[in-house]
Amino acid sequence: MWFTVLAIEAYAQSLSIGLQTGDIIFHQSKSAQSTSIQKATLSPYSHMGLVVQRNQQFWVLEAIQPVQYTPIKKWIERGEQYHYVVKRLKFGLSHTQKQALVTAAERYLAKPYDLYFEWDDRAIYCSEIVWKAYAYALGIELAPLQKLKQFRLADAEVQALMKKRYGQRIPLNETVISPQAIFQSKALVEVARQ
Numbered sequence: 001m002w003f004t005v006l007a008i009e010a011y012a013q014s015l016s017i018g019l020q021t022g023d024i025i026f027h028q029s030k031s032a033q034s035t036s037i038q039k040a041t042l043s044p045y046s047h048m049g050l051v052v053q054r055n056q057q058f059w060v061l062e063a064i065q066p067v068q069y070t071p072i073k074k075w076i077e078r079g080e081q082y083h084y085v086v087k088r089l090k091f092g093l094s095h096t097q098k099q100a101l102v103t104a105a106e107r108y109l110a111k112p113y114d115l116y117f118e119w120d121d122r123a124i125y126c127s128e129i130v131w132k133a134y135a136y137a138l139g140i141e142l143a144p145l146q147k148l149k150q151f152r153l154a155d156a157e158v159q160a161l162m163k164k165r166y167g168q169r170i171p172l173n174e175t176v177i178s179p180q181a182i183f184q185s186k187a188l189v190e191v192a193r194q
Contacts, residue, residue, distance in 0.1 A: 019058050021098040023051035023191065024087050024130055025072075026183055027079030036161040040151040043180030048126050049075065050105050050133060051086065061105050063126045065113040076194075086192035087183070089140070097138055104137035105129055116165060117148070119175040131177045142188070143181035148174045 028034060029047035037046040049062030051072065060075040062068065076084055093101065114123035124132075134140045149172035153162065162170050182188070 019051050019053070019072075019086065019192070020088065020093070021051065021053045022089065022093045022101050024182065024188065025049055025051055025060055025075070025084055026087070026179060027076070027084040030078060030080060033161060036155075036158045037179070039155045040153060040158045041178040041180040042152060043178065043183065045085070045179045045183055047079070048130060048179045048182065050101070050130050052102055052105075061102070061109075061129070063108070063111075063113055063124045063129045067108045067111045067113070067124060067129065069109075082194065084192075084194055085183070085190060087185075087188040088191045089187060090189050093138075100137040101133050105133035116171075117174060117176050118171075127177045127179045127182055130182060140187065142185045143177060145175050145177055146181065148172050148176050151176075151178070
């Protein structure tokens with residue numbers, strides 16, 4: 001029960017620090033693939049989304065199944081131990097830039113989640129939607145794109161997930177962007193942590 005109280009307190013604290021549309025929120029997901037993503041990318045975080053203020057409330061526009069808006073409190077509750085980190089572009093965003101960013105991200109609403117981490121737009125994953133929204137709307141590349149082969153793929157759990165998804169034809173040259181790459185972006189500054 002104390003976790004529920006903690007989640008409510010975390011949510012209240014987030015609002016009090018002044019979240020803004022365009023902020024990027026990270027956490028460790030409870031999904032089946034979370035540990036594999038963390039191991040492959042050497043990251044404590046496996047999921048992320050774009051914070052958007054709509055009708056005086058904060059939401060996370062996120063790539064899950066399907067891409068959708070999730071109330072921020074519910075998003076925080078889905079993370080391990082209600083821990084999250086919020087980052088923001090260092091130089092801030094104008095109202096017009098925020099609108100452009102949301103419009104770019106919303107073009108993916110209702111698209112399926114991309115289990116194969118492909119760079120095309122038929123389906124989309126969490127870090128991909130945030131990277132593409134910033135790049136396409138504002139011309140800001142939050143982090144360098146990578147190839148799948150650049151991740152730590154030798155771990156047994158990572159190997160098992162890849163074989164389940166790809167069989168023997170692992171697309172090592174697929175262009176990808178990870179939550180960790182965006183988390184480490186020099187263009188971002190941390191504004192909240194719980």
